[in-house]
Amino acid sequence: MRKPKIVILGAGYGGLMTTVRLQKQLGVNEADITLVNKNNYHYESTWLHEASAGTLPADRTRYKVTDVIDKSKVHFLVDTVTSINREEKTVALSKGGELNYDYLVVSLGYEAETFGIKGLKEHAFSIANLNAARQIREHIEYQFATYNTEKDRRDDRLTIVVGGAGFTGIEFLGELANRAPELCQEFDVPQEKVRIICVEAAPTVLPGFDPELVEYAVNQLEKKGVEFKIGTAIKEATEEGIIVAKDDQVEEIKAGTVVWAAGVRGNHLVEDSGFENMRGRVKVDPYLRAPGHDDVFIVGDCSLIINEEINRPYPPTAQIAMQQGEICAKNLAVLVRGQGELEAFTPDLKGSVCSLGEDDAIGVVFGRKVWGSKASFMKKMVDNRALFMIGGPGLVMKKGKFNIL
Amino acid sequence: MRKPKIVILGAGYGGLMTTVRLQKQLGVNEADITLVNKNNYHYESTWLHEASAGTLPADRTRYKVTDVIDKSKVHFLVDTVTSINREEKTVALSKGGELNYDYLVVSLGYEAETFGIKGLKEHAFSIANLNAARQIREHIEYQFATYNTEKDRRDDRLTIVVGGAGFTGIEFLGELANRAPELCQEFDVPQEKVRIICVEAAPTVLPGFDPELVEYAVNQLEKKGVEFKIGTAIKEATEEGIIVAKDDQVEEIKAGTVVWAAGVRGNHLVEDSGFENMRGRVKVDPYLRAPGHDDVFIVGDCSLIINEEINRPYPPTAQIAMQQGEICAKNLAVLVRGQGELEAFTPDLKGSVCSLGEDDAIGVVFGRKVWGSKASFMKKMVDNRALFMIGGPGLVMKKGKFNIL
Structure with missing residues (x-):
């Protein structure tokens, strides 16, 4: 009897959770599971703002994929997906290989969305992955190291602009504010x-967050020296910095470092492969499948699920990606065995904690507001939980955060 | 009675040794001693190749000047000397101050000598001081961090060219070779x-060193991956790398990092101030004074002393600078007191050890050849001795090298 082939693309939160659950649920003879990932490691993308600021060594944010998969059940390939052929049910890889599948899980993650703003791609960094995080850290350090070597000292070398006051922007600002005195x-x-300057086009910081908590966050960051330019849009990024506009007021901000943290989208491969999508995100059916493709599951940042209460998409978070991975694995097991019923996915939002540096945070957890060191503790628990869910207690001991205040 | 004013310019090996000896030899009422230094710290310039490669934190190579001077006897100014007026016996400082002196000690250290090679000043680094060392380290790390972020990976980002196979060049290569696997x-x-490439115009590595030891050094470094291009001159440095020539063969070497370690000269201020000099170095009289200036002592890299045995100048080393500082202090005490006799300076060469990384070295010590871990141990003792001579056992404990193999 031929075993069904399951191919999982990407070892981020969604793909890796799908894999580790699947390897528990299926016997060796039930399916042929292949996981493909660009790197031999998984990185905690929700920790990359720390690696980017230099407050956490980049190596602390990752672990080897082989540390958590069961090699007797999962083939693991380090390769980059170059295209998905939905008709032929194949996936092409950059090293020349091709995989065919009976079931596909697309968990290819996010990319920066620059909304066509001029110069952003060329002159701004984006916390896109571990490589990018390391580069941002080294770039900032190089700016600081260069400052004193120049006869005419350029203060703008020491200016860091963060584009966006959303979750990533604010978390990154918190780390930068802590890192600056060390640098x-x-x-x-x-x-x-x-100078650490946050530029946000929207009229508020952290839209959607409780206003009281937002005020606390802004105050705390301002105390540490962060400047906020709210209701201010980045019009252009240049070699020298950025050009912003508030109402009709145009201003140039010279900056040695510009980090764009104001937008993400789904992977371009989703778009290129012809799936119906909005900026690389596919509005999946209740069972997490691409419309019209009963054999293709999409989890994580490339999937789009509407929050009916507010009629807007859920934000792409690690929490949701991991929950999707669990359901995806269950549904794959049902399909492989041809018995049981597919389970519909409903996000179970336990809350959200936004770090303001390793010593401070704000959040809403199980409906209760938290801030300060208590929230910071919660944040570390959230981070450790992600490790636990995928790699168990051993992984938490190895990579977890225990610098509790 | 008016106290004679002694002004010491620079807190490198020569100037600082002069200061600490002088403060022991003279009473508070005998002279008015002022030390001027660009930074509030002294750095071990013979350790900067380690800070540049990133094998030693930059902070480990320095200590505060105030940690070793006696504040009751020495005024310490953090300022940059902008000119010396020999006629009026004054020194102008960058913050607008002016000092007058009865006795001046010029110990302003070295600068890179690029011999007019095109593009070197703009496109090559030089291990000129602590700031430069930090910048080189961060530049190299940034090149490595950037490598994986680019779609079309540029291997030349990972090429480091070291211009010069003299003492500094070889010591830096040793550190780079050890650092590369970590990076x-x-x-x-x-x-x-x-790729770590050493380009040297002369026909040999480490000219003047024992040939057997040189062979050992080249073999050891080659084993660690260093490529030597001997008898090869750097013709030009560009944004992309360097252009070299061997005989009539011209070659371009693309490199993300070029560090020029092939030449030093005395401080340009010595030249600007009208002292008789050769590339910023003054051929001092036997008592270390500038010719025609009985009130001006010159020690360290700005002084020139001929080794009569080979009729060539002694190389500018920390060992000689510190010995000069001792004699300079003695002679100043004689002049201040108007009694005793000036002492002529003769270098007492105890030997020379060239590091090949923290685990290896070559050298001649008290006339005996040493190499390998024994030489490496000797090197650390030499480094610790410099700390001991200026700051005593406390400074050795604080900043010394004890990573003995």
Whole structure:
């Protein structure tokens, strides 16, 4: 009897959760499971703002995929997907290989969305992946290291612009604000020369978050020296910095570092492969399948699910991606065995905690507002939970966050 | 009675040794001693190749000047000397101040000498001081961090060219060779993509060193992956790398990092101030004074002393600078007191050890050849001795090297 072939693309939160659940639920003889990932490691994309700021070593944010998969049940390929052929049910890989599938799980993650703003792709960084995070960190350090070597010191080398005051933007600002004094000490830079500026086009910081908590966050970050330019749009990024506009007021901000943290979209492969999509995200059916494709599941940042209460999409979060992975694995088992019933996916939102640096945070957890060190503790528990869900207690011990205040 | 004013310019090995000896030899009422230094710290310039490669934190190579001077006897100014007026016996400082002196000690250190090679100043780094060392380290790390972020990976980002196979060049190569595998691990770069190339115009590595030891050094470094291009001159440095020539063969070497370590000269201020000099170095009299200036002592890299045995100048080393500082302090005490006799300076060469990374070295110590871990141990003792001579056992404990193999 021929075993059905399951191919999982991407070892992020969604894909890896699907894999580890599937390897528990299916016997060796029930299916042929292949996981493809660009790197031999999984990284915690929700921790990358720390690696980017330099407050956490990049290596702490990742672990080897082979540390959590069962090699007797899962083939693991380190390769990059170049295209998906839905008709022929094949996936092409960059090293020349091709996989065919009976069931496909697309969990290819996010990309930066620059909304066509001029110069952003060329002159701004984006916390897109582990490589990008390391580059941002080194770029900032290089700016600080260069400052004192120049006869005519350029204070704007020490200006860091963060585009966007959403979740990623705010979390990154919190780390930067903590990191700046360390950088000043390491490179003999006067603290007062450093500027950390957040530019946000929307009229508020952290839209959708409780206003009281938002106020707390803004106050805390401002106390640490962050400047907010709210209701201000980035019009262009240049070699020298950015050009912003508030109402009709246009201003140039010279900056040695510009990090765009204001938009993500689904993977372009989803678009290129002809799935019906909105910016690389596919509005999946209740069982997480692409419309018209009973053999293709889409989880994580490439899937789109509407929150009926507010008639808007759920934001792409690790929490939802992991929950999708669980359901996806269950549904795949049902299909492989040809028995049981598919389970519909409903997000179970336990809350949301936004870090303001490793010593502070804000959040709503099980409906209760938290802030300060209590929220910061919660945040670390959330981070550890992600490790636990995928790799169990061993992984938490190895990579978890225990610097509890 | 008016106290004579002694002004010491620079807190490198020569100037700082002069200061700490002088403060021991003279009473508070005998002289008015002022030390001027660009930074509030002294750095071990012979350790900067380690900070540049990233094998030693930059902060480990320095200590505060105030940690070793006696504040009751020495005024310490953090300022940059902008000119010396020999006629009026004054020194102008960048913050607008002016000092007058009865006795001046010029110990302003070295600068890179690029011999007019096109593009070197713009496109090559030089291990000129602590700031430069930090910048080189961060530049190299940024190159490694950037490698994996680019779609079309540029292997030449991972090429480091070191211009010069003299003492500094070889010591820096040793550190780079040790550092490369660490960088590869940290940034997920395949080791075989990294190239460390030494370009030397002279027909041999480490001219003047024992040929057997030189052979050992070259073999050891080659084993660690260093490529030597000997008898090859750098013709030009460009944005992309360097252009070299061997005989009539011209070659372009693309490189993300070029570090020029092939020449130093004395401080340009010595030249600007009208002292008789050769490339910023003054051929001092036997008592270390500038010719025609009985009130101006010159020690360290700005002084020139001929080794009569070979009729060539002694190389500018920390060992000689510190010995000069001792004699300079003695002679100043004689002049201040108007009694005793000036002492002539003769270098007392105890030997020379060239590091090949923290685990290996070559050298001649008290006339005996040493190499390998024994030489490496000797090197650390030499480094610790410099700390001991200036700051005593406390400074050795604080900043010394004890990573003995």
